[in-house]
Amino acid sequence: MIRTLQPGQRCEVWIASAxxxxxxAxxxxxxxxxxxxxTLDGGALILNGHGALWRLDLSGGLEKVAITGIPDLNNDHILAPDGSTIYLSANDGHIYRADLDGGEADRLTADDGWFHFLHGVSPDGQTLAYVGIEAGDFTQPGRLITMPAAGxxxxxxxxxxxxxxxxxxSPDGEWLYFNTEAFTDRPGHAQLARVRTSGGxxxxxxESDTVDWFPHLSPDGRLASYIRFPGGTxxxxxxxxxxxVVVSTSDWARPLHTWPLFGGQGTLNVNSWSPDSERFAYVAYPVSTSIGTP
Structure with missing residues (x-):
């Protein structure tokens, strides 16, 4: 499903630091x-909107990326370490690869009966991590799955x-960071976790009373951002x-700073840290007649 703004709603792209x-922006x-x-050069943000991919030049305007051969996109997309390739999840449940400058996309996932929601690429660019939903049955839990980046x-x-x-x-490739309901019996009570790529x-x-999603580490590994939903979500x-929320990866329990906003889905689904680890981006969706600072 393609999301659209409600009457009176505004989309705001923000840039913040610890x-x-x-x-x-x-x-x-x-x-x-x-x-x-x-982007790897630090000059632009890549976002999805209305089923397409968009490039927001931080010194200019917004431009659609002309990618062909792919269904409508969802909001799971990541850049390869080379900075010129992007991996994309589409609403048909498959993962694709395309050139960030546009052109024909290649499908990477097989017709294996699962829906595939992309989230991670290893630092060496060789492996993708995604969430698999068997038979597209969203009453079933998502599973963490890896696959070669070439398919x-x-x-x-x-x-x-x-x-x-x-x-x-993680930037060193030693860990996979994620959110999980494995530590609770409370429905939907997601918490932040990690597991070694070698297993374990x-x-x-x-441990919190809030519902915590999408941990994203900065490229230098010192900081992490995540989104915090109200308890019971x-x-x-x-x-x-x-x-x-932004924390030091040495102390997840003590936020360095917090930005309250109206949003959720779409705000921080993928890693949005700048290459220099100094800033990150997020999206808010206030319903008002004027722009307000979160």
Whole structure:
């Protein structure tokens, strides 16, 4: 399903840092943009909107990326370490690869009966991590799965019981970070975790009363951002009060700064850190007649 703005709603793309500073980079009442990635040169953000991919030049305007041979996109997309290739999830449940400059996309996943939601690429560019939903049955928990970036056989990673989502590699390639319901009996109570890429028992990173999703590490590994939903939230829905949080990876329990906003789905689904690890991007969706600073 393609998301659109509600009457009176605005899409705001923000850039923030661990110092607590934030600035509005772009706003529109015409297009619902989601899930920013930062380009390797630091000059632009890549987002999805209305089933397509968009490039937001931070010194200019917004331009659609002309990718062909792919169905409507969802908000799961990541750049390869080479900075010129992008991996994409589409609404047909498959993962694709394309040139960031545009052109024909290649499908990577097989017709294996699963839906594939991309989230991570290994630092050496050789492996993808995604969430698999068997038979597209969303009453079933998502599973963490890896596959060769060029396509090929997949491998299940044991993250314990319950739904998991957002698997993403650490900068050193030693860990996969994700959110999971494995540590609780409360429906939907996602918590942050990690598991070694070599296997082993998942580690609980932060025990909280909130519903915590999508941990994203900065390229230097020192900081992490994530989105915090109110306790009792099931899934990661749109259009509710949430917090974007930044922590030191040495102390997940003590936020360095928090940005409250109206958003959720689309706000921080993919890694949005700048290449220099100084800033990150997120999206808010306030319903008002004027832009307000979160």
């Amino acid at each position: 110092t607590g500073a934030s600035e509005l 772009f706003a529109t009442e015409e297009l619902l943009l989601e899930a920013p990635n930062w 090929g056989p997949s491998a299940l990673v044991d993250t314990g019981p319950g739904h998991c989502d957002g698997p993403e590699y 028992k998942p580690e609980h990173l932060l 099931e899934g990661h829905p749109a259009d509710l009060p949430v917090d974007v």
